[in-house]
Amino acid sequence: MDAKEMTEARRRPAASALAINLAVINAIVLRDIRVRSGPYYTGFLMILLMPLAHLVALLTIYHIFKRLAPVGNDQIVYFGLSILPFVIFLYLSRRIVIALQENRPLLFFNRVKVFDIIFARGVLEAVSCVIVFIFVIFILDIFSDGFKPRDWAGILFALFAAIYFGFSFGVINSLIAQIFPFWATVYNLTMPLMWVSSGVIFFPSNIPEPYNYWIALNPLLQCVEWIRYSYYENYPDRILNVSYLLSFSTACLAFGLIGERLSRRIR
Amino acid sequence: MIRLAGVTKIYKTENHRKVVLDNVSYTFDTRHSYGIFGPNGAGKSTLLRLIAGTEQPNSGKVTRDLRVSWPLGFSGGFHPKMTGRENVKFISRIYGADTRRVIDFVEYFAEIGHYLDMPVSTYSSGMGARLAFGLSMAIDFECYLVDEITAVGDARFNLRCKQAFDERRGRSSIIMVSHSIGTIKAYCDRGLALHRGKLIAFGHIDDAVEFYRKNN
Numbered sequence: 001m002d003a004k005e006m007t008e009a010r011r012r013p014a015a016s017a018l019a020i021n022l023a024v025i026n027a028i029v030l031r032d033i034r035v036r037s038g039p040y041y042t043g044f045l046m047i048l049l050m051p052l053a054h055l056v057a058l059l060t061i062y063h064i065f066k067r068l069a070p071v072g073n074d075q076i077v078y079f080g081l082s083i084l085p086f087v088i089f090l091y092l093s094r095r096i097v098i099a100l101q102e103n104r105p106l107l108f109f110n111r112v113k114v115f116d117i118i119f120a121r122g123v124l125e126a127v128s129c130v131i132v133f134i135f136v137i138f139i140l141d142i143f144s145d146g147f148k149p150r151d152w153a154g155i156l157f158a159l160f161a162a163i164y165f166g167f168s169f170g171v172i173n174s175l176i177a178q179i180f181p182f183w184a185t186v187y188n189l190t191m192p193l194m195w196v197s198s199g200v201i202f203f204p205s206n207i208p209e210p211y212n213y214w215i216a217l218n219p220l221l222q223c224v225e226w227i228r229y230s231y232y233e234n235y236p237d238r239i240l241n242v243s244y245l246l247s248f249s250t251a252c253l254a255f256g257l258i259g260e261r262l263s264r265r266i267r
Numbered sequence: 268m269i270r271l272a273g274v275t276k277i278y279k280t281e282n283h284r285k286v287v288l289d290n291v292s293y294t295f296d297t298r299h300s301y302g303i304f305g306p307n308g309a310g311k312s313t314l315l316r317l318i319a320g321t322e323q324p325n326s327g328k329v330t331r332d333l334r335v336s337w338p339l340g341f342s343g344g345f346h347p348k349m350t351g352r353e354n355v356k357f358i359s360r361i362y363g364a365d366t367r368r369v370i371d372f373v374e375y376f377a378e379i380g381h382y383l384d385m386p387v388s389t390y391s392s393g394m395g396a397r398l399a400f401g402l403s404m405a406i407d408f409e410c411y412l413v414d415e416i417t418a419v420g421d422a423r424f425n426l427r428c429k430q431a432f433d434e435r436r437g438r439s440s441i442i443m444v445s446h447s448i449g450t451i452k453a454y455c456d457r458g459l460a461l462h463r464g465k466l467i468a469f470g471h472i473d474d475a476v477e478f479y480r481k482n483n
Contacts, residue, residue, distance in 0.1 A: 015363050019363070020363070023360060023361065023363050024361050026360065027357050027358075027361045030357070030360070031346070031349070031357045034349060034353060035346060035348060035349065105344050105346075106344065108321060108337060108344035109337045109344055109358065109361055109362075110320040110321045110335065110336075110337050111361050111362060112361060
């Protein structure tokens with residue numbers, strides 16, 4: 001066999017833009033799995049275990065210090081449900097932020113665009129978030145008096161909203177960090193602030209007006225409130241604003257993607 | 268056709284501003300192969316990246332109506348921890364090529380034997396270049412962008428590259444940058460020179476060579 005025989009006799013017709021996008025995203029997802037899994041696929045287990053271990057460690061601390069749940073009579077379910085959106089947000093957004101740093105050499109190939117790298121990472125992380133969620137539900141069911149939510153659909157919507165917010169927040173921060181590298185440090189510094197103001201360590205409805213409306217501006221608190229509201233009967237929903245959460249996430253995503261297009265010319 | 272319309276590219280460092288391309292307009296007729304001359308730092312590789320679309324101009328527009336390769340020349344873009352085979356599979360997926368056919372071709376062309384199943388980090392620079400060239404030859408581009416072909420391989424490998432390009436003549440064209448006049452004359456029939464941010468076209472490749480010699 002020689003080179004001529006191996007070259008396709010007929011030129012393939014040009015692919016559509018969508019087909020190219022999907023092929024590129026599919027290729028990057030497979031590559032990401034391969035690279036991050038390591039030679040024995042232990043890396044992929046670590047990707048799942050890190051947020052789970054984080055959540056279990058925080059739950060254990062609350063259990064040791066006997067923190068009482070402000071709602072319901074099950075401490076494990078209350079704190080487990082509250083910490084879940086934070087852990088999903090934290091790991092998802094952080095991994096989106098580093099996706100571009102890790103995969104920048106891929107931009108050497110002219111079919112790969114920044115959007116493809118971010119979106120591929122988003123797909124992979126969203127899948128691992130859903131797996132983490134399933135594990136957490138099992139853990140909560142085993143170590144509590146039973147996991148009996150008022151509204152399963154609401155819990156799932158709140159989970160997807162946390163994933164969407166984590167992804168969008170990761171996108172805008174990742175693109176700002178491309179233009180101003182110090183931003184990665186700023187992003188890391190905001191994480192403790194997000195945790196403190198997320199409504200896990202305090203009960204938002206106990207905060208007096210108007211301060212409760214100020215803290216409600218934190219979209220992560222909205223995720224936490226939404227998931228609790230969907231679990232408990234008669235949970236106070238005064239500061240829960242789902243449309244604010246979704247609009248904030250969409251704005252982050254839109255600004256990130258528009259900003260990326262504009263920044264291509266100034267780099 | 269590949270069209271550059273009013274393309275300006277500027278690199279800014281802390282206290283320096285380097286104009287690499289200054290309002291350049293030019294149309295590459297891809298029935299021909301082009302060689303681009305220019306001294307070190309003139310912006311030849313930047314020009315190739317702009318043509319490939321891996322970099323955007325500060326102003327102006329680059330349009331292309333054909334499948335253009337990435338700028339070939341070294342093994343950039345390979346993941347060092349992945350094997351050669353895995354890298355090849357990934358890149359052929361990106362370009363929508365038949366993965367099995369591409370691997371067969373790369374095995375034949377690159378001649379790196381069992382190293383194809385070793386991580387790319389264990390490769391010598393020559394092996395990386397063989398893999399990169401084999402891979403790009405396996406994917407059917409209408410225009411290949413080549414950056415310093417002679418810098419990456421031995422004489423036997425360069426001969427192989429030349430044969431592979433010759434087989435594609437009429438089907439694909441080349442835009443090449445090189446310091447080697449002999450290489451450009453062997454591959455290209457039209458010459459351009461990049462001089463102080465301007466792209467100067469010449470009727471005959473020998474005129475471009477003469478201009479390059481005078482100004483270098």
